[in-house]
Amino acid sequence: MEAAIGIDFGGTTIKSGLVAGGNVLKRGTVVDTQKAGGLEDLLGALVGIVEELRGEGVAGVGVGLPGMVDANRGVVNQLTNVAGWNSVPLREILEKRTGLPVAIENDANAMAYGEWRHGAAKDGRHVICITLGTGVGGALILDGRLYRGATMGAGEVGHMSIDYHGLQGHYGNHGALEKYVGNQQITDRAFSRYAKKGMGRIREQCTPAALSEAARAGDEIALGLWEEVGYEIGVALSSAIWLVNPDTVVIGGGVAKAGELVFGPIRRTICSQTGRVFHEHLRIVEAQLGNDAGIIGNAALALEAAADAARNPVRSV
Amino acid sequence: MEAAIGIDFGGTTIKSGLVAGGNVLKRGTVVDTQKAGGLEDLLGALVGIVEELRGEGVAGVGVGLPGMVDANRGVVNQLTNVAGWNSVPLREILEKRTGLPVAIENDANAMAYGEWRHGAAKDGRHVICITLGTGVGGALILDGRLYRGATMGAGEVGHMSIDYHGLQGHYGNHGALEKYVGNQQITDRAFSRYAKKGMGRIREQCTPAALSEAARAGDEIALGLWEEVGYEIGVALSSAIWLVNPDTVVIGGGVAKAGELVFGPIRRTICSQTGRVFHEHLRIVEAQLGNDAGIIGNAALALEAAADAARNPVRSV
Numbered sequence: 125m126e127a128a129i130g131i132d133f134g135g136t137t138i139k140s141g142l143v144a145g146g147n148v149l150k151r152g153t154v155v156d157t158q159k160a161g162g163l164e165d166l167l168g169a170l171v172g173i174v175e176e177l178r179g180e181g182v183a184g185v186g187v188g189l190p191g192m193v194d195a196n197r198g199v200v201n202q203l204t205n206v207a208g209w210n211s212v213p214l215r216e217i218l219e220k221r222t223g224l225p226v227a228i229e230n231d232a233n234a235m236a237y238g239e240w241r242h243g244a245a246k247d248g249r250h251v252i253c254i255t256l257g258t259g260v261g262g263a264l265i266l267d268g269r270l271y272r273g274a275t276m277g278a279g280e281v282g283h284m285s286i287d288y289h290g291l292q293g294h295y296g297n298h299g300a301l302e303k304y305v306g307n308q309q310i311t312d313r314a315f316s317r318y319a320k321k322g323m324g325r326i327r328e329q330c331t332p333a334a335l336s337e338a339a340r341a342g343d344e345i346a347l348g349l350w351e352e353v354g355y356e357i358g359v360a361l362s363s364a365i366w367l368v369n370p371d372t373v374v375i376g377g378g379v380a381k382a383g384e385l386v387f388g389p390i391r392r393t394i395c396s397q398t399g400r401v402f403h404e405h406l407r408i409v410e411a412q413l414g415n416d417a418g419i420i421g422n423a424a425l426a427l428e429a430a431a432d433a434a435r436n437p438v439r440s441v
Numbered sequence: 442m443e444a445a446i447g448i449d450f451g452g453t454t455i456k457s458g459l460v461a462g463g464n465v466l467k468r469g470t471v472v473d474t475q476k477a478g479g480l481e482d483l484l485g486a487l488v489g490i491v492e493e494l495r496g497e498g499v500a501g502v503g504v505g506l507p508g509m510v511d512a513n514r515g516v517v518n519q520l521t522n523v524a525g526w527n528s529v530p531l532r533e534i535l536e537k538r539t540g541l542p543v544a545i546e547n548d549a550n551a552m553a554y555g556e557w558r559h560g561a562a563k564d565g566r567h568v569i570c571i572t573l574g575t576g577v578g579g580a581l582i583l584d585g586r587l588y589r590g591a592t593m594g595a596g597e598v599g600h601m602s603i604d605y606h607g608l609q610g611h612y613g614n615h616g617a618l619e620k621y622v623g624n625q626q627i628t629d630r631a632f633s634r635y636a637k638k639g640m641g642r643i644r645e646q647c648t649p650a651a652l653s654e655a656a657r658a659g660d661e662i663a664l665g666l667w668e669e670v671g672y673e674i675g676v677a678l679s680s681a682i683w684l685v686n687p688d689t690v691v692i693g694g695g696v697a698k699a700g701e702l703v704f705g706p707i708r709r710t711i712c713s714q715t716g717r718v719f720h721e722h723l724r725i726v727e728a729q730l731g732n733d734a735g736i737i738g739n740a741a742l743a744l745e746a747a748a749d750a751a752r753n754p755v756r757s758v
Contacts, residue, residue, distance in 0.1 A: 192718065250591045264684070266583060273686025274567045275718045284680040285714070286605040288616075288673060297679060297714040299605075356605060362614060363601040363677075364684055367581070369590025397602070397614040401509065401592045 128426035129177045129224075131170060131187040132231065132418030133157070135205035138169065141416070142177045143423035146242030148416055152177050163208040167217060174222045183430040184225035185218060186422030188234030194276055195229050227429035230272075231418060232279060235411075236263035237270055238421025239374050243412040248372030252364055253411070254281045256357070256379035260302040266368060270425075282306075286359045301360040305353050307332055307378060317345050336382040350385040357386070358393025365398050365406070376411025383410075445743035446494045446541075448487065448504045449548065449735030450474070452522035455486060458733070459494045460740035463559030465733055469494050480525040484534060491539045500747040501542035502535065503739030505551030511593055512546050544746035547589075548735060549596060552728075553580035554587055555738025556691050560729040565689030569681055570728070571598045573674070573696035577619040583685060587742075599623075603676045618677040622670050624649055624695060634662050653699040667702040674703070675710025682715050682723070693728025700727075 127144040131152075138160075140152030152173040160169050174185055191203035198215025218226040229237070236245075236253035245251040251265035260282025264271040271278055282302035283293055293300025303309060314330035323345070328334065338346035361373060373394075379386060387408065395403050413420055444461040448469075455477075457469035469490040477486050491502055508520035515532025535543040546554070553562075553570035562568040568582040577599025581588040588595055599619035600610055610617025620626060631647035640662070645651065655663035678690060690711075696703060704725065712720050730737055 262684075266588060267586070269584070271583060271685075274688035275686060275722070277716065277718050278684065278686040280683040280686075280716075283683040283716075285603060285676050286616075288603040288676040295714065295716045297683075298676065299603075359602050359605040359615065360680075363680055366597040366600040366614075367579075367595065367681055367684060368588070369592060369595040369597075371591035397612065399594065399597075399600075399612045401594050405592070 126183045126427055126430075127179075127181055128183050128423040128430070129174055129185045130419040130421065130423030130426065131173060131185065132234070132422060133170075133187055133189045134231070134418075135190055135203075138166075138173070139415070139419060140173045140177060141419040141423070142179070142182070143420055146238075146420055146424070148419055150177060157206060163212065166206075167214075167221075170218060171221045174218070174224065178222075178224070182224065184227065184426035185222065186227045186229065186234070186424070186426030186429070187214065187218070188229050188231040188418050188422045188425075189214075190231045192276065193228055193230045195227070195233070195272060196276075198226070198228055200228065225426070225430050225433055227422070227425045229422065229425050230263075230276065232261040232263045233270055233272065234421035234425060235376070235413075235417040236265060236279070236374070236421070237425055238413050238417040238419075239376070239411055240265045240270075241424040242420050243417065244374045244409045245372045248370070248407070250368065250370040251372045251374060252281065252361070252368065252370045253279075253374040253376070254357075254361070255377035255411075256305065256375065257377040258307050260305060261377075264368065281360055281364055284360045284363060286356055286363075301356065304356045305379065310335065310349070310353060310379065314345065314349055317349065321345065332379050332382060336385060339382075339385050347385075350382060351389050353379070354386045354389025355393050358390040359397065361390065362394050362397040365394060365402050369402060371406065373406065373408045374411050375408070376414075376417065380410055443500045443744055443747075444496075444498055445500050445740040445747070446491055446502045447736040447738065447740030447743065448490060448502065449551070449739060450487075450504055450506045451548070451735075452507055452520075455483075455490070456732070456736060457490045457494060458736040458740070459496070459499070460737055463555075463737055463741070465736055467494060474523060480529065483523075484531075484538075487535060488538045491535070491541065495539075495541070499541065501544065501743035502539065503544045503546065503551065503741070503743030503746070504531065504535070505546050505548040505735050505739045505742075506531075507548045509593065510545055510547045512544070512550070512589060513593075515543070515545055517545065542743070542747050542750055544739075544742045546739065546742050547580075547593065549578040549580045550587055550589065551738035551742060552693070552730075552734040553582060553596070553691070553738070554742055555730050555734040555736075556693070556728055557582045557587075558741040559737050560734065561691045561726045562689045565687070565724070567685065567687040568689045568691060569598065569678070569685065569687045570596075570691040570693070571674075571678070572728075573622065573692065573694035575624050577622060578694075581685065598677055598681055601677045601680060603673055603680075618673065621673045622696065627652065627666070627670060627696065631662065631666055634666065638662065649696050649699060653702055656699075656702050664702075667699060668706050670696070671703045671706025672710050675707045676714065678707065679711050679714040682711060682719050686719060688723065690723065690725045691728050692725070693731075693734065697727055 607616030
């Protein structure tokens with residue numbers, strides 16, 4: 125079985141692994157992104173990870189990064205929360221320094237690709253993946269291929285509107301889903317709701333994890349809030365489902381750990397707000413690969429790029 | 442240049458033409474769908490149209506129908522507003538009776554295909570097409586191919602939500618765009634708004650066409666309503682743009698004839714509610730083919746199917 129190196133370049137840490145058949149065989153040293161230094165130091169760290177993990181039979185390296193990544197041209201246009209990465213031809217740089225074929229990708233796309241190739245969406249052909257965390261990220265697999273869109277921006281379910289007169293998101297977009305169901309927003313809503321009822325809570329008691337625990341113990345406010353959050357996610361997903369008619373929806377990230385508390389209302393909303401042919405065979409499932417989705421997805425993308433290169437040795441840049 | 446027959450099978454009339462290079466060379470007799478009779482009569486009418494238009498060098502026949510059409514299997518699962526069409530293997534029937542290769546498609550998909558191959562979206566690779574009429578229809582071209590989705594339902598922009606607590610659409614979906622900007626809804630809104638201001642109008646003075654005329658003459662109520670309608674369409678399109686990141690949006694149908702009255706607020710809304718990379722090179726254009734979009738699109742689909750068949754003579758059914 126062919127192996128590849130997958131690197132999950134996050135705003136906080138860089139995690140990596142040697143992967144074959146969707147399994148992480150060996151892990152690379154974790155690098156602290158913010159402490160590593162500037163662009164040149166981070167490039168050095170990436171080369172170091174490749175040297176640490178490479179061995180015979182490694183077909184290539186895949187790197188997923190948070191921001192605007194032009195996967196076709198192999199260029200990082202800009203990173204979120206990491207300074208100095210503007211128009212960096214990362215693929216070319218790493219290929220020269222390591223001698224291995226390199227693929228680069230947006231992090232949300234890489235995670236979705238991992239879930240599709242080796243995780244929760246394995247049998248899907250049309251997949252919406254969303255990650256519920258600080259923000260709400262997303263990615264699409266359409267017609268059996270990673271779908272990137274005209275400017276590599278596709279899949280932003282978190283910026284879709286659920287209320288045309290609602291709260292404004294980062295881009296001026298009214299009713300942006302992540303302004304309702306981001307980690308911080310859930311915490312804020314719980315905090316003010318407990319306060320209103322005269323049931324003072326500190327913020328640490330209002331995090332999504334704490335609210336899951338409270339809801340499981342029967343807390344009415346927490347239960348009600350999960351219903352609302354699930355409904356809101358369900359409305360945005362219903363709009364996405366009307367548009368791209370998927371066979372699989374994968375939901376991951378911290379908020380998804382609430383399990384049926386949030387999956388229940390999400391499923392009920394989708395079933396009550398879409399046509400039958402849109403939901404009767406639709407699978408709505410939790411992500412399976414957890415923190416390894418990026419590592420596994422990037423390795424899978426590296427293998428795919430290597431196979432493409434073998435079929436078609438001249439690559440357009 | 443190769444020619445094909447395009448048939449636009451509507452709930453009211455069946456229009457058809459012999460098409461080459463995106464031009465209608467000859468038109469078939471228009472058939473009244475409701476007066477034609479039952480399934481067998483309509484099949485006979487379709488065969489009659491083919492006989493009327495066929496000539497040497499005709500590569501095939503494309504038929505677009507309003508409803509659930511399984512283009513891959515060639516089966517009409519169900520039609521909207523035409524009884525008796527349940528699980529009809531239309532492709533096979535017409536191929537046997539005419540001896541020509543036949544392609545069948547959903548009508549909205551066929552129109553979008555026409556605009557993409559020969560109309561307003563000619564240079565696009567990722568296209569959202571919407572048609573603003575009694576309802577709001579839509580279709581997608583993604584990665585340079587007609588995108589149908591898991592159950593041939595993709596592109597339903599009119600069912601996407603703009604308000605999670607809003608008016609309910611046909612499928613229980615709150616805030617469904619077409620409950621706000623369908624022809625009837627626009628008329629109703631204008632009618633009650635004039636009444637409230639003590640400016641009685643009959644309903645015929647409140648149609649989208651009449652409202653365009655009134656707005657151009659400076660009528661404040663009509664101008665305000667077009668701003669609102671454009672904003673609402675713009676919010677739904679913004680959600681669609683966040684999800685599939687198109688390079689082209691094509692807008693057609695009767696309501697689009699309001700021109701800049703509705704395109705102005707649609708463009709402003711999209712530019713103010715999506716990220717820059719999503720709209721800076723985005724083309725938002727009016728459909729070009731008008732009533733011929735279906736005829737031209739179905740003929741183009743027939744030519745594509747014929748070319749596919751020539752490349753790969755065994756078709757999976």
